[in-house]
Amino acid sequence: EVQLVESGGGLAQPGESLRLSCAASGFTFIAYAMSWVRQAPGKGLEWVSGISDSGDNTFYANSVKGRFTFSRDNSKNMLYLQMNSLRAEDTAVYYCVKGFGAFDPWGQGTLVTVSS
C-alpha cells in the first residue's frame, strides 16, 4: 500500500522559514516524480511544486518561485520542501502527492500557519 506521511508543519511568523518532509513507502520511489499541493483554509487546491524522479528537475508555481525549494533523497525515500520568506498567504494544508500528472495518492497533509 502506498503511504505518504507529511511532517514539519506548524506556526511561523512572516519572513521565517519552515521545512516540510514527506516519507514515502509502498512503491518504487525512485521511479516516480512527486509533487506538493496546498489548500488554504476553506479554499480550493493549488499545485505548488513538482520534482522529477531523479531530482534533477524541479518546477514551481509562480507564487512560490524563488522562495520554496523542493528536493528529494532517493536513498531514504524522502521528500523535502524548504519554505523561506513565508507570507500570510502561504497558510495552508500542504499535501505530498505521488506523481506529476494525475495526482495519486495524496498524503494526509500538514498544516502551515504563517501569522504574527
Add this chain to the structure above:
Amino acid sequence: EIVLTQSPGTLSLSPGERATLSCRASQSVTSRNLAWHQQKPGQAPRLLIYGASTRATGIPDRFSGSGSGTDFTLTISRLEPEDFAVYYCQQYANSPRTFGQGTKVEIK
C-alpha cells in the same frame, strides 16, 4: 496557464439522482490529460478519474468521465450517501498544473 472553470458551484441533489459536473478549460487540454478528484470534509482529496475517462483503482462504476479539448464532464449515475463531497478537476497537460475551483455536491 490553463484556467479551469467548474460549474455549477454547488449542486443540490437527493440520493439516487444523477449528478453532472462540468469543467471547462481556457485552452485545449491535450491528450485528454484531465483528472477528477473527490474531497470529503477533513480528508485529503482522492483521485477518481484520469485521462478524462479512466476510473482510478477501486472507484465504483457509477462514476464516469467524458470530454475532450476544452469541455469535460464528470457524471455520477446514482448518488450514494458517501458521494456528497467537493469535486475538483485538474489538468496535467501543461505546467503549471492547475485545478478548477471545485463543485460541491450537497444533499437536497
